[in-house]
Amino acid sequence: MDHLDGNVLAGPATDLFAFELSMAQGQCGSCDDIAALGQCMVYGPPMGYVARCRNCDSVLAVIIERNGQRSVNMRGLRWIRVPDQYSPSTSAAPWRK
Numbered sequence: 001m002d003h004l005d006g007n008v009l010a011g012p013a014t015d016l017f018a019f020e021l022s023m024a025q026g027q028c029g030s031c032d033d034i035a036a037l038g039q040c041m042v043y044g045p046p047m048g049y050v051a052r053c054r055n056c057d058s059v060l061a062v063i064i065e066r067n068g069q070r071s072v073n074m075r076g077l078r079w080i081r082v083p084d085q086y087s088p089s090t091s092a093a094p095w096r097k
């Protein structure tokens with residue numbers, strides 16, 4: 001199977017990450033709880049933001065800002081679901097069919 005280079009992700013990735021995160025749903029990788037990310041427990045700043053599962057207290061995501069750059073680790077989330085109505089893309093985007 002032929003592959004494309006990572007630049008092809010620019011459209012759908014920009015689309016995916018240009019949403020209100022608190023409105024997205026996510027599944028905890030530890031306990032399988034599914035909830036809007038706005039329902040998780042968040043600690044910080046000043047060290048950054050640590051989002052923990054509302055059900056089992058596992059770390060879902062960590063956001064750190066240092067030296068003018070942001071790092072995001074979402075290892076604790078099995079997946080994130082973004083409702084279409086919160087996505088800025090139009091149906092004309094080639095990656096949306």
Ligand SMILES: [Zn+2]
Nearest residue numbers: 028031053056
């Ligand atoms: Zn959990």
